[in-house]
Amino acid sequence: MFSILLIEDDTSLYTEIKERLGQWSYTVHGVQDFSNVLAEFSQLKPDLVIIDIQLPKFDGFHWCRVIRAVSNVPIIFLSSRDHPTDMVMSMQLGADDFVQKPFHFEVLIAKIQAILRRVYNYSSNQSEFKTWCGAAVDFEKNTVSNEHGTIELTKNEIFILKLLIEKKNSIVTRDSLMNSLWDDKRFISDNTLTVNVNRLRKKLDEIDLGKQIETKVGQGYVALEEEVS
Structure with missing residues (x-):
């Protein structure tokens, strides 16, 4: 069972994503302190991270940069913004994929499955x-x-x-x-x-x-x- 850290401050969206991913046997954890995401990441050691761009305290780009400095964990960005530079910025910072809100859950799940299969099966085989x-x-x-x-x-x-x-x-x-x-x-x-x-x-x-x-x-x-x- 893979664990996912979902860095999302929209409570309703977080709950919906957690429930939907739970149906696919993924364990989803949220963030309690948005000013100290790295500490929660380090404690959880998730298999994948999903980050919203617009967050309280610091934006998702900041936390991607901080996490990437200490880990190669797969990262997917979520964003309601539609500017092309957001996607380019996320990839330049080391993200593995980008999903624009609103999105179909089937697309998000397909992306998660493809990344986890590629990263973890590839490493072991x-x-x-x-x-x-x-x-x-x-x-x-x-x-x-x-x-x-x-x-x-x-x-x-x-x-x-x-x-x-x-x-x-x-x-x-x-x-x-x-x-x-x-x-x-x-x-x-x-x-x-x-x-x-x-x-x-x-x-x-x-x-x-x-x-x-x-x-x-x-x-x-x-x-x-x-x-x-």
Whole structure:
């Protein structure tokens, strides 16, 4: 049974989400003190976090940033705001998905199921290490290390990198990536994939590997094995 921390100050919506997810055998916990969400997160150690953007004290972006600093737990944002920058901001901060209010519960449940299946089945069923361009990729710790240092990736980022490395020097299409990351493309936007890959490439830049992920316009991406001059 997976545990979910729902950071939502709308009592009626919190109750409805908790009841609906309970029907799918998920245990949902709320937040008592919105000024100290991290303490409740640390005590619960949930398998997934759902965060509303508009919260008392600090907004959801703040708490995503704080949680992401100490954990790679999957995070889904909820928001009644419809500005595209909200979704982009959430993904840049390390969120795994974004759901706009009002939403169909079937969509939320499908997203939760896909993320939990991807994150936790993937972690237990895949080989722990892989070498790429002289770097050690640790799928258990979600890290990439070489002589320039170590970077830590989110679950989405490490999964994307794995898919690209498995077909190194070959194009992995955008459709293929989206089908592998999300069970149904209807629940994810093309822009979300772009944000995730750009975020991965930016982190790889920190250890001089960003150029090893090449964009093939209109097709997809390639993980290059040879060093780029």
